[in-house]
Amino acid sequence: MPKRILVGTVTSDKMNKSVTVKVERKVKHPLYGKIIRRSKKYHAHDEENAHKVGDTVRIEETKPISKTKTWKVLDTLQAGKGVAVDADIEVEAAAGSNT
Template identity: 70%
Template sequence: MPKRVLTGTVVSDKTDKTVVVKVERRVKHPMYGKIIRLSKKYHAHDEGNEFKEGETVRIEETRPMSKLKNWRVIERVNTHATPAKQDVA
């Protein structure tokens, strides 16, 4: 059976060897038809503590590592960051 792979944003990296990844998905509301965003947080294993808050990462389902950790971080997703705004005085 293939492992599930999800893409999300790291929202917390405070714990040792663990990051919390928020995965958002877009779903059509069954009654009103409006597209809404649903999100869920996953605890993922990060062996080297290399992923920081705000980064976009790809996570993969794995064996249970603790009570909450069933995922591990595969890689960082390269996103084009917008340049910082410059103050013009």
């Protein structure tokens, strides 16, 4: 039987060697016919602690690793936008005092 592969977004990376991945799917409401979003969170194994919050990743179903972990991260599809940018405070302070 083939292993399931899902695509989701990392919502938490606070655990050691684990991430929480939120997978969203769209379904049609049975009575009203409107398309609605349903989501589920999975705990996935991340051996190198390489994935951060906001990353879009692919996860694959595996044998149980722990009580709640039965998925592992395959790869990153898109990096999150949480990139830190250093501000040059000295230049901003000098520019403000000249005016």
